[in-house]
Amino acid sequence: MPLVHQFLEASAALTPNKIALICGERYTYAELDRLANQVAHALCALGLERGDRVAIWLPNSVEAVVALFGILKAGGVFVPVNPATKPDKISYLLSDSGARFLIASGRNLAPSSALAELSPNLVAAIACGGPAPSYAIPWATLLTGPAPRPPHPGTIDLDLACLIYTSGSTGEPKGVMSTHANVAFAATAITTYLENVPDDIVINVLPLSFDYGLYQLLMVCLFGGTLVLERSFAFPAAVLRRIAEERVTGLPGVPTLFATLLQMDLDKFPLESLRYLTNTAAALPVAHIQELRRAFPRARVFSMYGLTECKRALYLPPEELDRRPGSVGIPIPGTEAWLEDECGQHVPPGGTGQLVIRGPHVMQGYWNAPELTAARFRPGRNPAERLLYSGDLFRQDEEGFFYFLSRTDDIIKSGGEKVAPKEVEHILYSLPGVAEAAVVGVPDQILGEAVKAIIVPRPGAQLTDRDVLRHCTQHLEPHLVPRIVEFRASLPRTDNGKQDRRLLREPCAASLA
């Protein structure tokens, strides 16, 4: 398998003058490769050693792209972090990953007055733009040396390329370890079924800290296409205008993005260049699939399913969409999947069970978390092999196509993002006046599920929903902040005294508010 940064190097050798990235300005493959070489040499000069973790806490930007490839070229492991991450959580991520370097926006670094305040492991922080604090090294100083060639740290494809943090039901995010071989295999399999060609122009509005967004960049470099990188989907009309201007052929999205598009007057935008749309992160309602096909008659729609622990597991070939619109398809090329019941027995087609995944895309497990790893990644048929137990319930039809039924944990999927109730509850409990708190997902037309906080105040506490929301906004990333706050006198419990999450999701007539 090629190393991940060799995707960029190979395309730079083959088509040096082709536009690789459109992000404000246009960057050719040769330019990106040269910038990444400069960053790699600069990181080595700062003391980066093979296998060191380097956190990238940046919005979607050319700096994030160059940093990622530069880290890999230097032999490091990149750890992408959502730019909206709050100080408490960045400290956790830095200390959990043991990152020695941090590349961040000046604005994100500004509140920390010293490097050690962020994490004691850090050797250096590099600031991109903004009001950077004095301890930070300006990004521009990494781009000064001549660097026609990358360093030679000796990386092989069994080495880690990245740690991608994902929310789990324990509440603490876990870093999924991906080797170069894992990433290269997954990227190759996905570009194979999408039938990507160098003429493809893909627009990415998803954060590069989210594996779905990250792989858009990696895959484009692999097949030698062009990536249009946007900050977000906050301004849908601006994104549609960009699709029209740049003659974009591929639009990866999540259900919330497509639900928003379907509410717009799409006739105002010339979008006939779109060749395919992909959806993952949560299931698209069948009605939306049908509306999308009417709105984009020239585009093929791919319904897919995956989890960070294997990147992508299933995809539905678009020609099957009419026959089985509710299915997320079959295993990606070169992999297999089946269903098992609670006793670990294979469930034949027609039945329901937990999805189990086998293939070279099954990642290495969770960083520094052997017990969690052992629960999810279990021994396979051959000595060095691991099977991935997805934790999700599926049905399989007689012809082998899979249908997602439900999760087996409490994780909420809101706007395509995973929300661990425990992570939000932990912040709610830190608000004075909260006696008990529970967080559940409730149906929402645009978000799929909206985060709802249910709070039992302490006797005499004068809490308002505004107090709760202000506290959450200060301590949580935007997608984790509850949309709804409800006060109750008590929380429903099961017979053994645990919170009854099913009853919690139902509206309560006896709420206090």
Add this chain to the structure above:
Amino acid sequence: MTSAILQHIRSYILSNFLFSDDETLLDNHASFLENGIIDSTGVLELVLFVEDTFEVTVNDQDIVPENFDSATRLAHYIQTKLEASHAVGAPVP
């Protein structure tokens, strides 16, 4: 007129996104998105606020950073819309 609109936008943002009365938290020129003041779904809430409060119709094509990504930009956009509909002096609650 624009300053009345601006003040109205400011109090809406402070109360609905920053959950605070502290006026110093919001710079009129600061990008809502870059500063994490609002997120994607927040933009849609902002559009509804503009339509309901100022009785203007916001077209999809108008929902772009040039019009919606700071208090000043939004005030300017609303002012232009009100003038275009000959409604200068129309109710600003």
